[in-house]
Structure formats: structure tokens, C-alpha cells
Amino acid sequence: xxxxxxxxxxxxxxxxxxxxxxxxxxxxxxxxxxxxxxxxxxxxxxxxxxxxxxxxxxxxxxxxxxxxxxxxxxxxxxxxxxxxxxxxxxxxxxxxxxxxxxxxxxxxxxxxxxxxxxxxxxxxxxxxxxxxxxxxxxxxxxxxxxxxxxxxxxxxxxxxxxxxxxxxxxxxxxxxxxxxxxxxxxxxxxxxxxxxxxxxxxxxxxxxxxxxxxxxxxxxxxxxxxxxxxxxxxxxxxxxxxxxxxxxxxxxxxxxxxxxxxxxxxxxxxxxxxxxxxxxxxxxxxxxxxxxxxxxxxxxxxxxxxxxxxxxxxxxxxxxxxxxxxxxxxxxxxxxxxxxxxxxxxxxxxxxxxxxxxxxxxxxxxxxxxxxxxxxxxxxxxxxxxxxxxxxxxxxxxxxxxxxxxxxxxxxxxxx
Amino acid sequence: xxxxxxxxxxxxxxxxxxxxxxxxxxxxxxxxxxxxxxxxxxxxxxxxxxxxxxxxxxxxxxxxxxxxxxxxxxxxxxxxxxxxxxxxxxxxxxxxxxxxxxxxxxxxxxxxxxxxxxxxxxxxxxxxxxxxxxxxxxxxxxxxxxxxxxxxxxxxxxxxxxxxxxxxxxxxxxxxxxxxxxxxxxxxxxxxxxxxxxxxxxxxxxxxxxxxxxxxxxxxxxxxxxxxxxxxxxxxxxxxxxxxxxxxxxxxxxxxxxxxxxxxxxxxxxxxxxxxxxxxxxxxxxxxxxxxxxxxxxxxxxxxxxxxxxxxxxxxxxxxxxxxxxxxxxxxxxxxxxxxxxxxxxxxxxxxxxxxxxxxxxxxxxxxxxxxxxxxxxxxxxxx
Numbered sequence: 080x081x082x083x084x085x086x087x088x089x090x091x092x093x094x095x096x097x098x099x100x101x102x103x104x105x106x107x108x109x110x111x112x113x114x115x116x117x118x119x120x121x122x123x124x125x126x127x128x129x130x131x132x133x134x135x136x137x138x139x140x141x142x143x144x145x146x147x148x149x150x151x152x153x154x155x156x157x158x159x160x161x162x163x164x165x166x167x168x169x170x171x172x173x174x175x176x177x178x179x180x181x182x183x184x185x186x187x188x189x190x191x192x193x194x195x196x197x198x199x200x201x202x203x204x205x206x207x208x209x210x211x212x213x214x215x216x217x218x219x220x221x222x223x224x225x226x227x228x229x230x231x232x233x234x235x236x237x238x239x240x241x242x243x244x245x246x247x248x249x250x251x252x253x254x255x256x257x258x259x260x261x262x263x264x265x266x267x268x269x270x271x272x273x274x275x276x277x278x279x280x281x282x283x284x285x286x287x288x289x290x291x292x293x294x295x296x297x298x299x300x301x302x303x304x305x306x307x308x309x310x311x312x313x314x315x316x317x318x319x320x321x322x323x324x325x326x327x328x329x330x331x332x333x334x335x336x337x338x339x340x341x342x343x344x345x346x347x348x349x350x351x352x353x354x355x356x357x358x359x360x361x362x363x364x365x366x367x368x369x370x371x372x373x374x375x376x377x378x379x380x381x382x383x384x385x386x387x388x389x390x391x392x393x394x395x396x397x398x399x400x401x402x403x404x405x406x407x408x409x410x411x412x413x414x415x416x417x418x419x420x421x422x423x424x425x426x427x428x429x430x431x432x433x434x435x436x437x438x439x440x441x442x443x444x445x446x447x448x449x450x451x452x453x454x455x456x457x458x459x460x461x462x463x464x465x466x467x468x469x470x471x472x473x474x475x476x477x478x479x480x481x482x483x484x485x486x487x488x489x490x491x492x493x494x495x
Numbered sequence: 496x497x498x499x500x501x502x503x504x505x506x507x508x509x510x511x512x513x514x515x516x517x518x519x520x521x522x523x524x525x526x527x528x529x530x531x532x533x534x535x536x537x538x539x540x541x542x543x544x545x546x547x548x549x550x551x552x553x554x555x556x557x558x559x560x561x562x563x564x565x566x567x568x569x570x571x572x573x574x575x576x577x578x579x580x581x582x583x584x585x586x587x588x589x590x591x592x593x594x595x596x597x598x599x600x601x602x603x604x605x606x607x608x609x610x611x612x613x614x615x616x617x618x619x620x621x622x623x624x625x626x627x628x629x630x631x632x633x634x635x636x637x638x639x640x641x642x643x644x645x646x647x648x649x650x651x652x653x654x655x656x657x658x659x660x661x662x663x664x665x666x667x668x669x670x671x672x673x674x675x676x677x678x679x680x681x682x683x684x685x686x687x688x689x690x691x692x693x694x695x696x697x698x699x700x701x702x703x704x705x706x707x708x709x710x711x712x713x714x715x716x717x718x719x720x721x722x723x724x725x726x727x728x729x730x731x732x733x734x735x736x737x738x739x740x741x742x743x744x745x746x747x748x749x750x751x752x753x754x755x756x757x758x759x760x761x762x763x764x765x766x767x768x769x770x771x772x773x774x775x776x777x778x779x780x781x782x783x784x785x786x787x788x789x790x791x792x793x794x795x796x797x798x799x800x801x802x803x804x805x806x807x808x809x810x811x812x813x814x815x816x817x818x819x820x821x822x823x824x825x826x827x828x829x830x831x832x833x834x835x836x837x838x839x840x841x842x843x844x845x846x847x848x849x850x851x852x853x854x855x856x857x858x859x860x861x862x863x864x865x866x867x868x869x870x871x872x873x874x875x876x877x878x879x
Contacts, residue, residue: 085684086686086713089596090744133541142533142536143533204617337547373584
């Protein structure tokens with residue numbers, strides 16, 4: 080507590096209920112402490128899912144060209160439409176939603192999925208109920224709590240009382256038992272999943288859409304990792320008939336194009352999606368965008384357009400293949416060591432089980448003994464306890480070195 | 496306004512419509528700044544130059560440079576600074592921070608995003624035509640009170656939005672006025688959200704930052720933007736200052752919760768834009784920004800002179816890129832329509848900024864010189 084004048088403005092009680100800091104800055108802190116403790120050791124970062132490979136030249140050249148144009152009379156542009164450049168919106172529609180009935184006008188360009196998830200929460204407001212996969216990307220729960228959808232945090236279960244947690248574990252193939260799931264207004268669903276790496280099948284998504292339709296719910300479908308799918312699983316919720324009436328889709332250039340620092344993504348709100356009183360959700364989302372946002376950077380958008388050119392798209396798929404190879408190396412390493420290991424095939428994340436152990440303890444041990452940073456599964460929800468997430472982003476030599484260290488560390492436990 | 500403009504252009508396809516409505520910058524970005532951004536973009540294609548996620552609060556070098564450039568003599572440090580993708584986004588994030596339980600006050604008139612984001616968050620009650628939202632405290636800013644509210648008649652609210660130099664009136668608060676505002680906030684235990692987006696337009700010695708006022712660090716947050724200095728309206732970059740000394744009623748530091756919001760609801764401003772920001776704050780960059788700002792100020796001067804010569808009561812234009820023209824007894828949308836129909840110039844009706852804007856029209860000083868001169872010629876022609 081700082082001495083001196085206190086205002087009389089009450090702290091937002093919702094924010095006060097959040098446990099600790101947001102997961103990923105906590106991992107950063109762990110990294111920092113470790114590098115201070117062991118300045119000589121080479122820390123391998125397989126924690127925060129941060130892309131490492133340079134962006135193909137055709138894309139950065141397009142951004143540089145746009146930037147240079149901003150210094151000219153003819154090329155200068157001021158405010159863009161808050162919804163994004165129509166050219167980019169159309170390109171996204173053509174690339175990802177061709178034949179799925181989604182038009183450019185239904186696509187809203189963002190500065191990334193994390194920003195749009197909180198804008199969707201603002202759109203939904205404090206009165207709605209939400210369901211998440213357990214485990215899942217922490218932003219869904221955290222933004223829900225901040226807006227007021229969470230209710231009290233219950234220490235015994237590690238859950239917020241008003242949020243429905245849909246368990247996704249090996250036993251149910253990482254797809255929730257919808258028959259046991261209570262109705263909520265909003266259902267967050269991420270596929271391919273962060274952190275488990277599991278991609279839902281067509282049948283599973285048909286069940287999900289039917290569940291949402293029956294319950295009058297809205298699915299918020301996070302497809303940020305769709306580019307990593309290798310087995311023909313659906314890449315968009317809109318591949319499922321009827322989804323346009325029940326789903327919003329959020330996606331991102333971050334993991335597809337290495338745009339984690341450049342900041343670009345999009346959200347699809349179909350015209351068919353209506354509130355209980357018939358009002359189009361897209362109209363209100365548009366209002367939120369226009370009031371709380373001023374559009375993604377025009378430079379990032381120029382980059383996005385280049386990403387979706389034939390040459391750009393091909394170049395990016397090569398980078399994704401590189402990360403997929405990394406995932407395979409890590410997956411094979413843990414499988415060889417005899418662990419129960421999941422993911423890694425349709426996503427850049429490997430989900431490893433350590434039955435009976437606390438995930439923060441496992442992370443601490445791997446960090447201390449092998450100087451590799453990973454993420455504790457419990458950071459993604461109580462259903463993540465016993466698991467750790469290993470990210471497949473990294474330079475090849477780091478991935479190979481990590482594999483060597485893990486084998487050395489766990490070889491004696493190979494029977495586990 | 497865009498709708499009305501589109502209708503007008505359909506009706507008069509040959510008219511050269513000039514837009515002095517939306518405050519959008521028109522001058523190219525100085526090369527010293529774009530070169531830095533292009534360099535950063537190219538660097539992202541190299542092993543050494545590639546960077547992924549940045550710190551959500553912004554790149555350290557930029558935070559430090561903002562602190563040393565603008566806040567060195569008021570002891571605001573780099574860790575009090577949060578880099579954003581622009582003021583509008585940060586205003587919304589501040590509303591998310593405060594939550595639905597707080598009360599707010601705005602200047603009447605003010606930038607619509609303060610009120611609109613408050614409504615979205617659930618802080619207000621129903622809207623009444625001519626009066627505004629039931630639960631918002633509107634602080635009248637009129638020519639009669641020198642565009643500074645009579646604080647003795649303002650009810651206490653948790654949050655007070657204050658923009659100086661003001662959009663739309665162009666009024667810049669004096670040191671004395673801001674001292675009274677800070678005292679008012681201190682006495683009432685309120686938090687001022689001070690929008691300083693137009694600070695560089697100040698011509699005289701009026702304060703550029705709320706933190707020039709002693710004691711402000713315990714009562715104020717400051718939001719700022721590169722939009723109107725560097726033409727970054729499309730590039731998207733700004734910053735918010737949340738001093739360590741600012742506390743909620745239970746003593747909890749506001750900055751800690753704002754940091755949580757920034758880390759959870761945001762993922763940092765674009766790294767390329769941040770490189771641009773750093774170049775803006777180099778000596779050459781600052782000089783270049785001053786020149787661009789000077790250009791728009793010259794536009795403002797031309798507009799002020801035009802309306803003054805026509806006998807209007809004109810405000811603003813000397814410390815901001817906005818000119819606030821009074822049309823007593825008329826409704827601002829009617830004036831807007833008449834100006835558009837007779838001169839093919841788009842302006843902004845004052846009532847869009849609050850009930851107190853009725854009878855006023857905002858003329859923005861952003862535009863190419865030729866367009867501004869032509870618009871003024873048409874005003875003179877019509878009104879003579």
C-alpha cells in the first residue's frame with residue numbers, strides 16, 4: 080500500500096476475483112527468474128506459444144511498400160473503416176469461407192484474437208452465462224470474469240461459480256459430454272485446441288452445433304490454429320450446416336503468419352445470427368467495434384493481404400510445415416519416453432500427462448533440471464492439472480536440443 | 496455523417512465535396528518516421544530482426560522515450576506508461592477497468608466515445624432527447640463559462656473525463672483551471688481521465704499534461720495519441736499514463752489492475768507502429784511532427800479568420816485543430832445540412848458531442864491547403 084491520497088473510486092470487484100496475474104506474463108516471470116539464477120544455462124522456451132520464424136519477404140515487402148506510400152500525397156491514408164479494409168475482408172472470405180455462405184461484409188478485422196475476445200465479452204455483457212472447455216485458453220474465462228459473468232471463485236474446485244466447465248480429457252477424447260452440460264448463453268470452443276492440441280471431428284462439431292441450436296446458445300469458435308490441421312478435420316465451424324445461425328468465429332494471423340507482434344486477426348459474425356428478440360448480433364458487434372476500437376493498423380492489414388496472395392500463402396504454409404515438424408519431434412520424444420502424450424498432430428502444442436503430479440511442480444522440475452520452460456496445465460483450468468503444455472514454436476536446433484535434454488531427464492522414468 | 500455525405504454526393508454528382516467533418520489527418524507521414532517503420536518491417540524477415548509477441552505494455556525503448564520526452568519534469572517513469580493502439584481502444588479498456596458500478600462525468604460537449612463506451616459498459620441509464628443519459632453528469636462547457644465547467648455545480652462522480660485541448664470546442668484549460676479540477680477530484684475522491692490527444696496544438700503556455708499540476712498523480716490518468724501529431728490515424732498508436740500513486744478506495748494501485756486488463760484484453764500495439772513511434776520521438780521526428788502540426792494550425796487560422804470576418808462567434812482554432820462556430824437559435828443538424836447543400840462542405844453538427852453542442856458546428860482543420868482555402872472561399876461566397 081502506498082501512503083498518500085486514496086481516491087473514493089471502488090476497485091472493480093470482478094477484477095479483484097481474478098486469481099494471480101494472467102497466465103502468460105506469469106510464465107515470463109518464471110523465465111526471468113530462472114535466467115537470473117542460471118545466467119550460463121541456455122534456456123529453451125517451449126512455454127508461451129510465440130512464433131520464432133521470420134516472416135516471408137513477400138509479406139514484409141508489402142508492408143514496407145504500404146509504409147513508404149504513407150509518406151506520399153497519393154498514398155497517404157488516415158482512418159480506415161473500423162471493420163477493416165474491404166479488400167482484406169473479401170480476401171479472407173475467399174480464402175477461408177468460400178462456399179460456406181460467409182461474405183466479406185460479415186468479417187471484422189481485428190488487432191488479434193485476444194482483443195476481439197474481450198470485445199465479444201463487452202458485446203455479450205455481464206448478464207450472460209458462459210461455458211468453456213476445461214482446459215482452455217485462459218482469456219475466455221478471464222475476460223468473462225472481468226465483464227462480470229464469473230461470479231465467485233471457488234477455491235476448492237478452482238472454478239468460478241457461474242461458469243460451466245466442459246471437461247475435455249483423454250477419457251472423452253477431448254470432446255465434452257454435451258449430454259451432461261447445462262445450457263449457457265455462450266459456449267467458447269477452440270479447435271484445434273489450445274492447450275490440448277485436439278481437433279474436433281465433423282461429427283463432434285455437428286453435435287456441438289445441434290446442442291447450441293437446441294439450447295438457443297451462441298458458440299464462439301476459436302479457429303486460430305486451423306492452419307495446423309493435418310487430418311481433414313473441419314477448419315471452420317461454418318463447414319457445419321446450420322452453424323451460421325448459432326456461431327461466431329474468431330481467428331488470427333498470429334500463428335498462421337508469425338504476426339504475433341504485428342497484430343492482426345478477424346471475427347466472423349454471420350448475418351443469420353440473431354438475439355432472442357430477433358436483433359442481428361452483427362449490428363451490435365459493429366457498434367462495439369466502432370465505439371471501442373479504431374481498426375487494425377493499416378500496415379498490418381497490408382501485410383494480411385499479402386499473406387493471402389498465392390505466393391504469400393504458399394510461403395506461409397512452408398513455415399507452418401516447419402512448426403509441424405517441430406511438433407512431431409517433441410511428440411515422438413515423449414512417446415519414446417513412454418508418456419501419455421496428446422496433441423501435436425493438428426496443432427503446435429503437445430499435451431503431456433504426469434498422472435498424480437501437480438502441473439506447476441512438473442514445470443518447475445523440467446525448468447530446474449533441463450532448463451526448458453513449459454506451461455502448467457492447471458493454468459488452463461482445473462481440468463489441466465496433471466498435464467503440461469509444450470509449444471512447438473522454436474528454432475530447429477532448440478527443438479532438437481530440448482528433445483535431447485528431455486530424454487536425458489526422463490530416461491530413468493521411461494517406465495512411467 | 497457519412498450517410499448524409501453519400502446522399503449528397505448522389506444528388507450532386509459534379510459537386511466537389513470538401514470534408515472538414517471527421518477529424519482525419521491528411522498530410523503524409525514524414526519520411527524519418529516511415530523509414531523506421533519500413534526498416535522494422537524488413538527486419539521481421541530476418542533471423543536477427545524477427546520478434547514475436549511484445550510486452551503488452553509496449554516496447555521498453557518506446558515507453559522510456561515517451562517518459563523522457565513528455566514527462567521528464569513531472570517524474571512520470573517508463574513503467575507508468577502503457578503503449579496502446581490508440582486512445583479510443585484505451586478509453587474502452589479504462590471503462591472495462593472501472594466496471595459498471597462507477598459514475599462518470601463528461602464535459603458537455605465532448606468526444607462521443609467517453610459516453611458511448613460508458614453506455615456499453617452499463618454505467619448509464621436511459622437516454623432522454625435533449626438531456627442525455629440519466630446517470631451521466633454533464634459538465635456544461637459554454638462560451639459563457641469560458642468552456643470550463645462551474646465545478647461548484649457539478650455533482651460528485653467516480654470518474655471525470657476531461658479533454659484539453661478540447662474536441663470539439665478547441666478550448667484549452669489554463670493552469671489555474673486545471674489546478675481547480677485536480678483539487679475538485681482530490682476533494683471528491685474522484686479519478687480524472689485526462690485526454691491530451693491534442694496537446695501539441697497548444698500555442699500558448701497552457702499545460703500540455705495534467706501532471707504539470709501538483710497532486711495530479713494521485714487523481715489522474717492521462718490518455719494520449721500519435722494520431723493527430725504524426726498522422727497515425729491509420730497506423731494506430733497511443734499511450735496511457737497510470738501513475739503508481741493512483742489508488743482505488745481500498746488502497747489498491749489502479750495501475751496493477753490496468754496492467755491486468757492490458758495483459759488479458761489486449762496483446763500490445765503493433766511492433767511496426769511502435770518503431771514508428773520511436774522515430775517520432777527522435778529529434779528529427781519531433782521536428783517533423785511540429786511541422787505537420789504547424790500546417791494544420793495554419794489551416795485552423797484560415798478557418799477562424801473566415802468565420803470571424805463573416806461576423807460569427809467563433810471559438811477554438813488556436814490551441815486545437817477544431818473550430819467551433821456558433822449559430823444561435825438554429826439546430827446544428829439543420830446548419831450542417833444547409834452548409835452541405837449550399838457549399839458542398841461537410842462539417843460536424845455540435846449536438847453529436849452532447850446536448851450543449853446544439854447550435855454549434857465543428858469545422859475540422861485537417862485537409863489539404865487548397866481544399867481548406869476553397870472551402871473558406873465558398874463559405875464567404877454563401878454568407879456574403
